[in-house]
Amino acid sequence: MPITKLTPENNYPYQQDRIKALEQAVPEAFADGKINWDTLREVLGDELEDGGSDEFFGLNWPGKREARKKAAIPSRATLVPAPGEGVNEDTTENLFIEGDNLEVLKLLQKSYAGRIKMIYIDPPYNTGNDFIYNDNFTDPLEAYLDYTSARGESGELLTTNTRADGRFHSKWLNMIYPRLILGRQLLREDGVIYVSIDDNEVHNLRELMNEAFGEENFITQIPWESRKSLQNDTDFSVNHEYIIAYAKTRRISNRRLKESNQEDWKNKDSFVIHPLPLDASRYSNPDSDPRGLWKADPFDAPHVRPNLTYIIINPNTKEEYWPPAGRCWRTTEEKYLEFLRDNRIVFGTTGKSRPQLKVFYEEKMEFGEIRNSWFKGEEYGTTNNGTRTIQSLFDGKAIFDHPKPVELISELIRMAGCEGEDIVLDFFAGSSTTAQSIFEVGKKVEFLKFIMIQIPEIIDPNNDENQNAIEFCTNNKIKPLISELSKERIRRVIKKFEVERTQVASKTPLFQNDHPQIGLGFKVFKYSRSNFKQWKPLQEENTDALTPLFDNLSDPLIQVWKKEDVLSEILLMEGFPLTSKVTYLEDLLQNQVYHVSSPDFCAHDLFVCLDETIHPTTTALLTMEKEDIFVCLDSALSDELKAQVQDKFNVHVI
Secondary structure, three states, rough: OEEEEEOOHHOOHHHHHHHHHHHHHOOOHHEEEEEEEHHHHHHHHHOOOOOOOOOOOOOOOOOHHHHHHHHOOOOEEEEEEEEEEEOOOOOOOOOEEOOOHHHOOOEEEEEEHEEEEEEEEEOOOOOOOOOOOOOOOHHHHHHHHHHHOOOOOOOOEEOOOEEEEEEEOHHHHHHHHHHHHHHHHHEEEEEEEEEEOOOOOOOHHHHHHHHHHHHHHEEEEEEEEEOOOOOOOEEEEOOOEEEEEEEOOOOOOOOOOOOOOHHHOOOOOOOOOOOOOOOOOOOOOOOOOOOOOEEEEOOOOEEHHHOOOOOOEOOOOOEEEEOOOOOOEEOOOOHHHHHHHOEEEEEOEEEEEEEEEEEEEEHHOOOOOEEEEEEEEEHHHHHHHHHHHHHHOOOOOOOOOOOOOHHHHHHHHHHHOOOOOEEEEOEEEEOOOHHHHHHHHOOOOOOEEEEEEEOOOOOOOOOEEEEEEEEHHOOOOOOOOHHHHHHHOOOOHHHHHHHHHHHHHOOOHHHHHOOOOOOOOOEEEEEEEEEEOOOOOOOOOOOOHHHHHHHHHHOOOOOOOOHHHHHHHHHHOOOOOOOOOOEEEEOOOOEEEEEOOOOOOOOOOOOEEEOOOHHHHHHOOOOOOOOEEEEHHHHHHHHHHHHHHOOOEEEEEO
16 A cells, blocks of 8 residues: 655645546546546537626626635645633534634535535624625735734734725625635535525625525525614614525425424424435445435444443344443434334444444435524514523623524524534634524434634724623633634533533433433634645745755654644544544553544544654554554654555555
């Protein structure tokens, strides 16, 4: 097996995935891995827009082409853990990521593409105020560090977008466009995205999302009553906003939900969202099951619950299985036996195999229902409800302006059909209403997970509306950043839920294991410089300067690096989630080796050693499957050891 060089530049899948999809759709237009443009034009025929014509339907604005290109530019940064800033960090699968969402979305592509069930975002509404997303791609990392006061303390906003600016709409569209493109890449085939917006950009956003997601994937536009009070300074008192919903892929079908899935939707004047097609290539029917195509999903789930922890015996081989460490089975034993009788449980053919659940293609096609009518404040909350929730958590202080109500986001989560193990992403996290909503929905739907992304936006102390937030930060010795308040909200929500759970358990001690186990916790990661040195082209004409330039790159990592930071970057580069299980192999005494696994994401495991020298005993004792990958420093392997290990397993070197 060849030894592969691991570099950040070669691990950005955005462009490769799109080209691969095009090659699958039009293979005749590819030769030797390259696109034959003439053949592609012939295949597309009349479907291809004439580039020479100035007259075609669609939304165009200054900077659109560059905005589209931004999504394809790899990030020069990474995400590093911030231990101690989260809650229950060793067991949680929830993430809070502090950083510029455009760059963070790029960094998540390899690990999370096609993994997100639902996206909700509440982006800046472009009301004529300043906003901070100035995507400077001369060096986006440096621009970000400047803004976050890594070099100075001015704290000025990076851009303004006043209505007097002739590019008022263009600036906003240039900001949101590449983020929507990258967000779509992260969605599952049955995923859905909701975007909150007001009258200023709703018309442009609809056209933009038609382009980014496809007009055929539009689901609905929901008016939401955001306020009850009247505005006296305008001709019309605008009391509503909109929620625009798009699917990643939608197929028209008149099939309604099964009766078992309709319990939560009784008494609603609703219509059915058409079910979304899944990638059928992931499904097969090797046993000719009359129910059709199916795939095998892991039968274990995160957390440890006594009533979901029991022995499973393979009826064919009599092998015994317990849940992996730190996990449990996904159903009770009674339900498992019901699945077994119904031929819904399958076992692999190897000794390491575990029970898996048959998930049928037709079954997964089902989707939720959505109410395409006025979302009234009495039922789904207004911004006043959101403010009251904030006040209840922050000692009566309204530290966020116009936060979305938990009731609203919770309803969107339910409408998306989210179920156990699904991930919800919010890359304009703001006050983290979405995180609290996940916990609320988690009372009925176990094991839902979230990823929150929020730039560390500086709270302007000169704005009168920010005085409550500034006072809270000062009194609690918190940096005056939106991201800090957002994390603090999640901590307080978790504390509130833990108190409630304890109270419920004390009232019904005999049934405490029957209560849903909400994943109360989150880890924090922060946008930071890559641990890999960046290649900078030589600007001088003097060739003598080449020698120190290459000497500096003899070591691929920066001068000062931490193992936990490099390990996190390796996870992202290798396509593993940031919540992967990492264990230290204590039996290998000569080196520090970490075992990384994430069965729900990756079929193979990682074994990572970042020591300066790999001892031959380590590779001799290392037990790995054929598909597993060993990651180490290139300089840590002698030539002799390289020849030995590449015959045994996959090796990726730094």
